[in-house]
Amino acid sequence: MENDEAVVLRTYSSEAVASIAAARLGSDGVEALVQKDDCGGAYPALQASAGVRLLVRPEDLERAERILGEIEAEEDKEVVPRARKQDREATKADPLILFALFVLGVAVGYFLAPSIMDQSTYTGDVKRDRNARGTVGTIYHYEDGQLARVEEDRNYDGKIDAWHKYREGKIRSSTSDDNFDGQPEAWTTYIDRFNYVVRMDTDADGKPDVTVFFANGLVQKRDWHPNDSAVIERRQLYEHGVLKEELVDADKDGVFDQRITFDRYERPSGTTKVWIRN
Numbered sequence: 001m002e003n004d005e006a007v008v009l010r011t012y013s014s015e016a017v018a019s020i021a022a023a024r025l026g027s028d029g030v031e032a033l034v035q036k037d038d039c040g041g042a043y044p045a046l047q048a049s050a051g052v053r054l055l056v057r058p059e060d061l062e063r064a065e066r067i068l069g070e071i072e073a074e075e076d077k078e079v080v081p082r083a084r085k086q087d088r089e090a091t092k093a094d095p096l097i098l099f100a101l102f103v104l105g106v107a108v109g110y111f112l113a114p115s116i117m118d119q120s121t122y123t124g125d126v127k128r129d130r131n132a133r134g135t136v137g138t139i140y141h142y143e144d145g146q147l148a149r150v151e152e153d154r155n156y157d158g159k160i161d162a163w164h165k166y167r168e169g170k171i172r173s174s175t176s177d178d179n180f181d182g183q184p185e186a187w188t189t190y191i192d193r194f195n196y197v198v199r200m201d202t203d204a205d206g207k208p209d210v211t212v213f214f215a216n217g218l219v220q221k222r223d224w225h226p227n228d229s230a231v232i233e234r235r236q237l238y239e240h241g242v243l244k245e246e247l248v249d250a251d252k253d254g255v256f257d258q259r260i261t262f263d264r265y266e267r268p269s270g271t272t273k274v275w276i277r278n
Contacts, residue, residue: 006033006055007265009064010241011219013198018052021068028067030060051219061264072216121145155180179204232278242266249278
């Protein structure tokens with residue numbers, strides 16, 4: 001399947017989540033492609049700002065929607081009991097799963113802790129070598145048996161490039177330097193495991209330019225505000241992870257004056273004039 005003949009089925013926050021969905025579709029006989037724009041992996045944080053698309057053939061779209069819909073419905077039912085079980089138990093497979101997610105940059109903080117020692121009073125650091133070369137890549141900081149924060153050196157250059165803060169053993173915020181220039185480019189605030197907000201600096205000036213809102217693991221809204229401006233120049237609205245509408249403030253006066261709608265293939269289907277305060 002070629003990209004030019006494919007349509008967007010979902011837009012996810014990371015390649016890991018999109019790949020899982022593609023694998024599930026493949027097991028049901030539906031071919032799917034994962035499309036990302038992170039400069040060949042050099043800037044993984046771009047996956048959060050641009051999103052990772054799951055593509056299928058137009059003739060497979062309806063069937064793929066049905067398959068993912070059934071899977072997502074089942075996952076929604078299992079979210080609470082699964083989360084509680086994960087808080088109570090830590091499995092031996094956790095470190096392997098965590099390592100795969102570390103390199104992706106966004107939403108990884110939820111899976112960083114190998115375990116939470118609820119019954120322990122341990123205060124101190126646990127250092128892990130993630131590349132099996134004798135170099136510390138991840139440092140877990142515990143306070144009174146609870147994970148308080150995690151620091152990562154993801155490219156093993158001896159410098160920390162990702163910071164994750166926890167409260168009551170659960171991640172609350174993350175900061176990451178995704179191009180390894182010594183300055184943060186992404187700031188994530190977590191509501192819970194599947195709902196969070198990512199602020200991205202796309203031009204390396206130290207100021208966020210885009211804010212991406214995720215609901216149930218899918219992109220819900222994307223606001224573009226260069227140099228952390230109070231004025232939102234573009235607002236993209238998504239439905240089930242697929243772009244549906246874009247509002248544009250062409251004259252940057254704080255009022256959206258143009259609405260662009262998109263069809264189910266994310267192709268522009270119409271443009272109208274509007275007057276909506278942003």
